[in-house]
Amino acid sequence: MPSLSCANLLDLVAGDDFPASPGRTTPRLPRVMTLPASAFDDQSTPDICPRRIVVSHRLPLRPYPDPTSPFNGVSFSFDTDTAAYQLRAGLPSPVIHVGALPDTPVPIDPAIHEELSQYLFTRFSCLPVFVPGELHSRFYHGFCKHYLWPLLHYLLPLTPSFGLPFDRSLYRSYLSANKLFADRITEILNPDDDFVWVHDYHLLALPTFLRKRFPRVKLGFFLHSPFPSSEIFRTIPVRDDLLRALLNADLVGFHTFDYARHFLSSCSRLLGLDYQSKRGYIGIEYYGRTVTIKILPIGIDMDQLRSVVTSPETVGKVKELTERYKGRTLLLGVDDMDLFKGIGLKFLAMEQLLEQRPELRGKVVLVQITNPARSQGKDIQEVQEEARSISKRINSRFGQPGYEPVVHIDQPVPTYEKVAYYAVAECCVVNAVRDGLNRIPYIYTVCRHESPALETMSKKKSVIIVSEFIGCSPSLSGAIRVNPWNLEAVSEAMNLAMTLPEIEKELRHEKHYKYISSHDVAYWARSFDQDLQRACKDHMSKRCWGIGFGMGFRVVALGPNFRKLSVERVVQAYRKSCNRLILLDYDGTMMPQGLINKAPSKDVLTVLNELCEDPKNIVFVVSGRGKDELSRWFEPCEKLGISAEHGFFTRWSRNSQWVSCKLTVDFDWKKIAEPVMRQYTETTDGSYIEHKESALVWHHQEADPDFGSWQAKELLDHLENVLANEPVVVKRGQHIVEVNPQGISKGVVVENLLSTMAGTNKVPDFILCIGDDRSDEDMFEAVSSLKTKNNSPRASNAEVFACTVGKKPSMARYYLDDTVDVIKMLQGLAHASVLHRPKVEFSLPVPFEGSL
Numbered sequence: 001m002p003s004l005s006c007a008n009l010l011d012l013v014a015g016d017d018f019p020a021s022p023g024r025t026t027p028r029l030p031r032v033m034t035l036p037a038s039a040f041d042d043q044s045t046p047d048i049c050p051r052r053i054v055v056s057h058r059l060p061l062r063p064y065p066d067p068t069s070p071f072n073g074v075s076f077s078f079d080t081d082t083a084a085y086q087l088r089a090g091l092p093s094p095v096i097h098v099g100a101l102p103d104t105p106v107p108i109d110p111a112i113h114e115e116l117s118q119y120l121f122t123r124f125s126c127l128p129v130f131v132p133g134e135l136h137s138r139f140y141h142g143f144c145k146h147y148l149w150p151l152l153h154y155l156l157p158l159t160p161s162f163g164l165p166f167d168r169s170l171y172r173s174y175l176s177a178n179k180l181f182a183d184r185i186t187e188i189l190n191p192d193d194d195f196v197w198v199h200d201y202h203l204l205a206l207p208t209f210l211r212k213r214f215p216r217v218k219l220g221f222f223l224h225s226p227f228p229s230s231e232i233f234r235t236i237p238v239r240d241d242l243l244r245a246l247l248n249a250d251l252v253g254f255h256t257f258d259y260a261r262h263f264l265s266s267c268s269r270l271l272g273l274d275y276q277s278k279r280g281y282i283g284i285e286y287y288g289r290t291v292t293i294k295i296l297p298i299g300i301d302m303d304q305l306r307s308v309v310t311s312p313e314t315v316g317k318v319k320e321l322t323e324r325y326k327g328r329t330l331l332l333g334v335d336d337m338d339l340f341k342g343i344g345l346k347f348l349a350m351e352q353l354l355e356q357r358p359e360l361r362g363k364v365v366l367v368q369i370t371n372p373a374r375s376q377g378k379d380i381q382e383v384q385e386e387a388r389s390i391s392k393r394i395n396s397r398f399g400q401p402g403y404e405p406v407v408h409i410d411q412p413v414p415t416y417e418k419v420a421y422y423a424v425a426e427c428c429v430v431n432a433v434r435d436g437l438n439r440i441p442y443i444y445t446v447c448r449h450e451s452p453a454l455e456t457m458s459k460k461k462s463v464i465i466v467s468e469f470i471g472c473s474p475s476l477s478g479a480i481r482v483n484p485w486n487l488e489a490v491s492e493a494m495n496l497a498m499t500l501p502e503i504e505k506e507l508r509h510e511k512h513y514k515y516i517s518s519h520d521v522a523y524w525a526r527s528f529d530q531d532l533q534r535a536c537k538d539h540m541s542k543r544c545w546g547i548g549f550g551m552g553f554r555v556v557a558l559g560p561n562f563r564k565l566s567v568e569r570v571v572q573a574y575r576k577s578c579n580r581l582i583l584l585d586y587d588g589t590m591m592p593q594g595l596i597n598k599a600p601s602k603d604v605l606t607v608l609n610e611l612c613e614d615p616k617n618i619v620f621v622v623s624g625r626g627k628d629e630l631s632r633w634f635e636p637c638e639k640l641g642i643s644a645e646h647g648f649f650t651r652w653s654r655n656s657q658w659v660s661c662k663l664t665v666d667f668d669w670k671k672i673a674e675p676v677m678r679q680y681t682e683t684t685d686g687s688y689i690e691h692k693e694s695a696l697v698w699h700h701q702e703a704d705p706d707f708g709s710w711q712a713k714e715l716l717d718h719l720e721n722v723l724a725n726e727p728v729v730v731k732r733g734q735h736i737v738e739v740n741p742q743g744i745s746k747g748v749v750v751e752n753l754l755s756t757m758a759g760t761n762k763v764p765d766f767i768l769c770i771g772d773d774r775s776d777e778d779m780f781e782a783v784s785s786l787k788t789k790n791n792s793p794r795a796s797n798a799e800v801f802a803c804t805v806g807k808k809p810s811m812a813r814y815y816l817d818d819t820v821d822v823i824k825m826l827q828g829l830a831h832a833s834v835l836h837r838p839k840v841e842f843s844l845p846v847p848f849e850g851s852l
Helices: 083-090 110-124 133-152 168-186 206-213 239-247 257-271 302-309 312-324 343-356 378-398 415-424 440-450 487-499 502-518 521-535 567-576 602-613 627-633 669-683 705-722 746-759 776-788 819-835
Strands: 052-058 061-065 074-078 095-100 126-129 195-199 218-222 251-254 275-278 281-286 289-295 329-336 364-371 406-409 427-430 463-467 480-482 543-547 554-558 580-584 617-622 641-644 649-651 688-691 696-699 728-733 736-741 766-771 799-805 814-816
Touching: 052 083, 052 168, 074 110, 083 095, 083 521, 095 168, 110 126, 126 168, 133 168, 168 206, 195 206, 195 521, 206 218, 206 239, 218 521, 239 257, 251 257, 251 521, 257 275, 257 281, 257 289, 257 705, 289 521, 302 415, 302 440, 312 415, 329 343, 329 415, 329 440, 329 487, 343 364, 343 378, 343 487, 364 378, 364 415, 378 406, 415 440, 427 440, 427 487, 440 463, 440 502, 463 487, 463 502, 480 487, 567 766, 567 799, 567 819, 580 746, 580 819, 602 617, 602 819, 617 746, 627 641, 641 746, 669 688, 669 696, 669 705, 669 736, 705 728, 705 736, 746 776, 766 776, 766 819, 776 799, 799 819, 814 819
Parallel strands: 052 095, 052 195, 095 126, 195 218, 218 251, 251 289, 329 364, 329 427, 364 406, 427 463, 463 480, 580 617, 580 766, 617 641, 766 799, 799 814
Antiparallel strands: 061 074, 275 281, 281 289, 543 554, 641 649, 688 696, 696 736, 728 736
8 A cells, every 4th residue: 555655645546446457448439520420419629629528436337237249248228318418418418428337237347348339329429437346346336425425415434424534545546546536537628629518526636637647638527516614614624635637627617506615615724825706706816827606506407317218118107196196285205315314203294194184194195215225335235124114013003994195115116107207296405404405396396387188287486495505596586495304394395295286386387387497407418518718818818837746736827928936037137237126024024923922034134135235226114014113123224115005105225214205294094094993993803903104004804704705794894984085995815905195106116216216317227126026016116107198207117027926827027936046036136136246336216306
């Protein structure tokens, strides 16, 4: 077993999970293929059309025994009931499916894997991923179904009865299986043209594997399960890995806003990322890439369902069921055998209904169809035993000759028979305690509307009882929403469903049908595909490179002219210049963020003094901090210029006087702003007010991320309101809300410094400007615009180096990775000054009266 110290989990394939078979070769398929017409609907230009590669845990295939098949007596057909197949209706051709084979009647011999791959790819445009049996069991039944699945549904593994605790060996199996999917996709992917759409929690790690191999891959991910609140999600030991994996996609989709909100909250709390909404789209800025969030529930395949509803088998079954339950009201439940479907709670609510309303005995029947379980384990057995026990008790208590109040069908039911039950049921009850979406109410509504056997009804009608904890609930505004844990509420909802006036049932039905028919699975797929294209439209215009190890890998995407600042390039220009202006931010530029002691280090003071000793240099620290604090910290630097409070105060050296900008001398606005800030400080734990001579700043970096952000937004609106007639500007920065006098910015500082130097005939021919945050962008804009000011005498011919700290979008043309790189850069310049310092006297320029 590999050591836990393995640095690169992306390249990890656990030896015990995925043994290398001697002589085993992986079939490789060409990335551009011409496929027969049976595979795709449109084969006009298959070699150049961008393909849609749909990746899911299982291929949308249905295996069946066939003695004539060369593949161990197994043949395949499309499984039209799967979402992976149905979404093809909304995607342009060609569409390729990648996934593991569904369980086959007999195991497939590994010797024919390559031949089977070629057949399935040619016949069905499906590319199988062959996951060894033991690895698949650990990946699917181990990590997916008994760790991730319960946790995503809010069930913490506190005891063995509630899922498995985190097991790193199972997680390695999960990564190994995801890597096999990535290997398979790599064989056919044309990253410049193809679009990849990955589905569900089984493949959460896949975006990282793909992004590492193809930095510009066009990648979407849709999570079909709930995304839990951050309090639940952050219990996962590898939570950062999974979040970063999702952020390696270009578009991340969720069924509801709640799930998206929980994901955004986790990104904020765990990774410190912020998001913003622009023109209706929510985006997360992630290392120069914008990860777009999509919120839209999946619909159903209307055409496929209509064909089943109108089939002779279904029509015949509808007539049979109508006769069987004549004179009785039929309530219907269709659920997977799963811990979270609330089947036992549904039966208990039915028992309470019959107990409290004796007149309904013999008149109401609850038919519960239970689909086979998708996983194995003790929890499934307990759910099965509980459902059988409760239904047996209810039938023994309230049953009569020829009448069973609960009909529990816990064996496979043909699709046409299910559809017939949907058509005859007057109410559908879906009371799962937690579910990603659940399309059962959608299917029920369409079956009630489209069934030809029900044409005798003057108006179509239906009633839905739906749990408020499932994804389809927000889209069914006419449903009776219930808390499934409240048995009294569910029982009353059942009674209400039967006693609603007919016109009310008709109106609710029409409202649901209008939404469901217009938001089918084709609409969902088409909408996701369009947003994925929009999210990827600027891929080719950016330069991309990868950083980070293992599952922490991510891609930095920046503009084509944005590059790392080369020490050699700067030193070369530095040596040729005669008048130099060096502008340096402080926090995050020369001193790392997050330190409690913000005073400059010995290295910082030393390098600043060395630069200031060169008579060709004018060095300024331009900071938002107060002048007293900066004066104290930089006391050892005699010739250093300081611009404090974003340029409100400036001095050219330690012995010169502080000069204010003179733009405003009236600070009465503080009497208005401070009480407002104090109110928000008292109600926001972890926040505080910073008092400057020229400004007030409200900090919330130590508050709860979500609450602090909400309060900052409210405070911004509040201050803008009360200060509307004052000569100030209210700004929101990173974890701050700041009130400054109008006309104050670091960009104005640059303009004033250049004017002063020009007035003393010391026009700079070298400008180095380094900063790290939003306020420094004003400096970058000011120095970068010098080249366009042809008529300006202020350094229009200067060699300008505007540099931001960290790889991120910026007005600057250059970047340095961190504060360590900044100090090294400055030390390189100081060394060049020592070697080439001319023996001449040079005095600092004296600012003109009123210039600052």
